[in-house]
Amino acid sequence: MRAMVLDSPRQPLQLRDVPKPKPGRGQLLVRVSACAVCRTDLHVVDGELPNPKLPLIPGHQIVGYVEEIGSGVNSKFEVGDRVGIPWLGWTDGECAFCRSNRENLCDHARFTGYTIDGGYAEFTVADARFCFHLPDRYNDVEVAPLLCAGLIGYRSYRKTGDARRLGIYGFGNAAHLIAQIALYEERQLFVFTRPGDTKTQQGAKSLGAKWAGGSDEMPPEKLDAAIIFASVGPLVPAALRALAKGGIVVCGGIHMSDIPSFPYADLWEERVITSVANLTRHDGDEFFDIAPRVPVQTKTETFPLEQANTELDRFRAGELSGTAVLTIGR
Numbered sequence: 001m002r003a004m005v006l007d008s009p010r011q012p013l014q015l016r017d018v019p020k021p022k023p024g025r026g027q028l029l030v031r032v033s034a035c036a037v038c039r040t041d042l043h044v045v046d047g048e049l050p051n052p053k054l055p056l057i058p059g060h061q062i063v064g065y066v067e068e069i070g071s072g073v074n075s076k077f078e079v080g081d082r083v084g085i086p087w088l089g090w091t092d093g094e095c096a097f098c099r100s101n102r103e104n105l106c107d108h109a110r111f112t113g114y115t116i117d118g119g120y121a122e123f124t125v126a127d128a129r130f131c132f133h134l135p136d137r138y139n140d141v142e143v144a145p146l147l148c149a150g151l152i153g154y155r156s157y158r159k160t161g162d163a164r165r166l167g168i169y170g171f172g173n174a175a176h177l178i179a180q181i182a183l184y185e186e187r188q189l190f191v192f193t194r195p196g197d198t199k200t201q202q203g204a205k206s207l208g209a210k211w212a213g214g215s216d217e218m219p220p221e222k223l224d225a226a227i228i229f230a231s232v233g234p235l236v237p238a239a240l241r242a243l244a245k246g247g248i249v250v251c252g253g254i255h256m257s258d259i260p261s262f263p264y265a266d267l268w269e270e271r272v273i274t275s276v277a278n279l280t281r282h283d284g285d286e287f288f289d290i291a292p293r294v295p296v297q298t299k300t301e302t303f304p305l306e307q308a309n310t311e312l313d314r315f316r317a318g319e320l321s322g323t324a325v326l327t328i329g330r
């Protein structure tokens, strides 16, 4: 089968003919139809995440069709079913985190397209227990970005509880998806972009945000929660200053630069700073239930598998206007 392979970090992926994988016990063999590109793919390729499997097939927002079922798989999937394969690929099921509904923090978790092979290929294998059925209303390309930007964004959003006034710092793919759910649930949305980025601010307002401005500005009223989807550490104290008493800042699952020090008074009155790491299957079940009801719309640009390097470069340079989705096997 054709695959884009990472031999070592900080080198372009190589288009290569590799053996088609065989489904082991509990696994599905999946014919990949679409695989969306995530910022984490960039971090893996650029060597910013430690100890990837090498050589590695990246990609963890995979949409495909069950081609073959390994032994020991329960009846949740049949040959021909469409499945989604996310970042969380395997957990041990027995560590303290798994046993307390926090499998996203599993001590021995394996991650698709990082510590196990992913979807920049014609076929992949995945543990059936971590695969999702996907809502029928989306085609393969539309639904692919929901598998990471959507899921991890959703976990970040749920951490804000029932916050009425919600701030979002950084209005990229994940923010755009989660803003739609927040508005559907009648939250008041305050969007912060790079100072001077009036185009994105206008986009947020036309989506329904109550206010949009630069990240160097204060919102017109105090916020009950803020989610940061930008990789800029100084946004943490900035967001903290925008919070009402008891408010929460959620760092939305991205690798951030260092956070500068700030006065204790900004944290006082039970303000909270937290982060989101990975996802649980429960997040996925909830998200794929609510997404088609909103309905959450995705913005995508499609490219053939062979162009993965070009798309990673354009992503790095900020030149994409939607989520890049590799289309495979058509």
Ligand SMILES: [Zn+2]
Pocket: 091, 092, 093, 094, 095, 096, 097, 098, 099, 103, 105, 106, 107, 108, 109
């Ligand atoms: Zn575990």
Ligand SMILES: [Zn+2]
Pocket: 038, 039, 040, 041, 060, 087, 148, 149
């Ligand atoms: Zn991702």
